[in-house]
Amino acid sequence: xxxxxxxxxxxxxxxxxxxxxxxxxxxxxxxxxxxxxxxxxxxxxxxxxxxxxxxxxxxxxxxxxxxxxxxxxxxxxxxxxxxxxxxxxxxxxxxxxxxxxxxxxxxxxxxxxxxxxxxxxxxxxxxxxxxxxxxxxxxxxxxxxxxxxxxxxxxxxxxxxxxxxxxxxxxxxxxxxxxxxxxxxxxxxxxxxxxxxxxxxxxxxxxxxxxxxxxxxxxxxxxxxxxxxxxxxxxxxxxxxxxxxxxxxxxxxxxxxxxxxxxxxxxxxxxxxxxxxxxxxxxxxxxxxxxxxxxxxxxxxxxxxxxxxxxxxxxxxxxxxxxxxxxxxxxxxxxxxxxxxxxxxxxxxxxxxxxxxxxxxxxxxxxxxxxxxxxxxxxxxxxxxxxxxxxxxxxxxxxxxxxxxxxxxxxxxxxxxxxxxxxxxxxxxxxxxxxxxxxxxxxxxxxxxxxxxxxxxxxxxxxxx
Numbered sequence: 001x002x003x004x005x006x007x008x009x010x011x012x013x014x015x016x017x018x019x020x021x022x023x024x025x026x027x028x029x030x031x032x033x034x035x036x037x038x039x040x041x042x043x044x045x046x047x048x049x050x051x052x053x054x055x056x057x058x059x060x061x062x063x064x065x066x067x068x069x070x071x072x073x074x075x076x077x078x079x080x081x082x083x084x085x086x087x088x089x090x091x092x093x094x095x096x097x098x099x100x101x102x103x104x105x106x107x108x109x110x111x112x113x114x115x116x117x118x119x120x121x122x123x124x125x126x127x128x129x130x131x132x133x134x135x136x137x138x139x140x141x142x143x144x145x146x147x148x149x150x151x152x153x154x155x156x157x158x159x160x161x162x163x164x165x166x167x168x169x170x171x172x173x174x175x176x177x178x179x180x181x182x183x184x185x186x187x188x189x190x191x192x193x194x195x196x197x198x199x200x201x202x203x204x205x206x207x208x209x210x211x212x213x214x215x216x217x218x219x220x221x222x223x224x225x226x227x228x229x230x231x232x233x234x235x236x237x238x239x240x241x242x243x244x245x246x247x248x249x250x251x252x253x254x255x256x257x258x259x260x261x262x263x264x265x266x267x268x269x270x271x272x273x274x275x276x277x278x279x280x281x282x283x284x285x286x287x288x289x290x291x292x293x294x295x296x297x298x299x300x301x302x303x304x305x306x307x308x309x310x311x312x313x314x315x316x317x318x319x320x321x322x323x324x325x326x327x328x329x330x331x332x333x334x335x336x337x338x339x340x341x342x343x344x345x346x347x348x349x350x351x352x353x354x355x356x357x358x359x360x361x362x363x364x365x366x367x368x369x370x371x372x373x374x375x376x377x378x379x380x381x382x383x384x385x386x387x388x389x390x391x392x393x394x395x396x397x398x399x400x401x402x403x404x405x406x407x408x409x410x411x412x413x414x415x416x417x418x419x420x421x422x423x424x425x426x427x428x429x430x431x432x433x434x435x436x437x438x439x440x441x442x443x444x445x446x447x448x449x450x451x452x453x454x455x456x457x458x459x460x461x462x463x464x465x
Contacts, residue, residue: 003432004110004124004137007416007455008385012126012133015102016065021080021095021123024087027062028079029055033072037250043070064126066133075127077138081120089115089141094429097123099135111429112139113422139416212313215290216303223304228311228330237264238327239314241279246316246325251279254454261327263383266452272310273338275456276302276330281323286313289326308332343369343447345420350437350445350461353428357438365464368446371395371402372460375413376448379458385415399462406444406464410436415455423459441465 002010021027028046030038031054038044042052050057054069055076064076080095082088089095097110115121118141125136208214208230217227241264244255254260261277278299283289293299308330317324343364351361375398379385388394393401395411412433417423427433436442448460 002108003430004108004135005414005416005426005430005433006112006137006139008110008414009134009136010108012066012107012135013101015067016063017102017107017126017135018061018063018100019078019124019126020061020098020100021078022060022098023093023095024083025060025080025092025095026083027057027060028081029057029062029064030077030079031055031069031073032075032077034074034248034250034256039070043073066126066128075125077125078123079120080123089118089121095121095123097137099124108135108137110137110139112137113425113429115141210286210313212286212290213311215287216311219290219294220304225304225306226309228308230312231270231310231331232312233268233270234265234310234312234329234331235314237261237268237270237314238312238329239316240264241327242314242316242325245279245281245327246323251281251325253277253279253456258454260454260456261329262452262456263454265329265331266380270331271334271451272331273334273342274307274332275451276305276308278302278326278328280326280328283326284317284324286315289313289315289328293328302330305330339373339449342420342449343373346424346447346449346459346461347445349420349424353424353437359438359440360443362442362445362463365404365406365444365446367402367404368399368406368444368462368464369448370446371398371404372446372448372462373450374398374402374448375462376450376458376460379413379415379460380450380452383453385413385453385455385458387411387413395462399464404464408441408465410439410442410463412436412459412461412463414459415453416457417459418457427461436461436463439463 002008004010019027026047028044031043031045031052032038045052045055045057045062047057052070054065054067054073056063062078069076078097082092094111094114097108098106099108100106110124112121112123120141122138122140124138127134127136213228213230220227241255241261244257244259245251248256253262261279262275265272265275278293280289280292283292290303293303310331310333311329313326313328315324315326347362347364354361375389378389382390384390389398396409399406399409412427414423414426417426427437442463442465444464446462448462450458
């Protein structure tokens with residue numbers, strides 16, 4: 001059985017699979033095709049509508065039979081929300097996904113980082129790749145409920161809600177229901193943040209031709225955050241990704257060309273220690289786009305984040321859906337010291353966990369660190385995620401090739417996490433990764449991380465004794 005971390009994926013066997021999330025949760029599923037949008041009510045599976053072609057919900061268990069899905073379906077996104085709609089996920093036990101094959105044999109387990117203020121969590125997705133189907137762990141949360149989730153999939157929403165004061169976000173009293181398209185479009189967004197690696201050299205700022213920078217820096221000043229500077233490389237990546245989304249008629253971190261927004265940024269020659277993005281459809285002007293970000297909780301936090309020093313926006317109108325598609329990027333360039341500081345923080349957090357368990361701290365080993373960094377960079381550059389490289393090398397092979405003489409080698413990898421704290425927390429929430437961190441015999445450690453690829457970040461912990 002595979003223990004997945006956010007962004008991790010694995011191929012599924014043929015036939016049906018079951019996805020179970022035990023606990024005080026409601027499980028739902030959204031069935032979409034290459035457009036990224038549900039076709040109507042029949043594509044939304046939840047407790048009031050527990051079945052659709054190829055998908056059946058029974059209690060806390062969703063059974064998916066990919067060959068029986070409706071024509072054109074290419075993705076099933078598994079969603080969890082509190083059984084009591086008024087309870088934030090952060091007050092409940094952390095949801096854990098359990099996946100089994102048609103014979104009941106375990107395939108995978110995924111325990112995402114504990115949600116905080118989020119009320120809905122995209123836990124995983126079953127998606128078609130080539131002639132087969134795969135499972136990807138997500139762990140993406142929404143603070144504005146099922147309505148925000150539905151908008152992210154490009155659907156109009158009808159909510160059963162209790163009126164509340166203007167200052168508060170209404171809480172749905174029942175799951176949001178997708179309606180047949182036809183009502184005026186509502187903005188949709190997927191704001192996230194990741195920590196990446198590399199070094200970016202200074203670059204001349206762009207003029208603020210469309211007024212975006214002035215609007216952003218005015219809002220940042222009101223929040224007490226320093227101004228950001230426009231960058232031509234970020235602008236090129238943002239425009240390319242907006243065009244890719246418009247051509248596909250859907251929002252997404254990865255375009256139909258298989259290129260992620262992170263790969264577009266690194267391909268433009270910009271490397272960074274922190275990046276955030278807003279992928280939005282609906283607003284018609286930069287002023288409407290910024291206004292949308294400011295009235296929505298998570299996008300507002302990203303726009304105000306004082307860690308960012310550079311930004312850019314790209315937008316394309318008149319795509320397949322006729323909407324305007326936006327990509328805004330927020331970054332801080334990586335300086336030469338950032339890589340070592342990030343690795344040091346991962347080591348410190350790891351040793352803190354060992355100290356709590358009464359174990360000796362691990363010492364940094366230069367050969368293990370070199371092997372770990374090279375492997376993270378390789379996963380990002382060649383867009384794969386596995387303990388086994390495409391050539392078949394294993395962790396002990398890579399450690400030996402880097403000059404290590406350790407007799408025992410262990411490895412943890414992860415992708416998509418936003419910070420050292422998040423990646424160590426994820427490893428500690430996974431039994432297999434936790435066992436490596438708390439293995440008494442290990443004496444040394446090396447850390448690697450790199451940005452790019454489909455997931456945005458690739459982390460490696462290499463242990464030795």
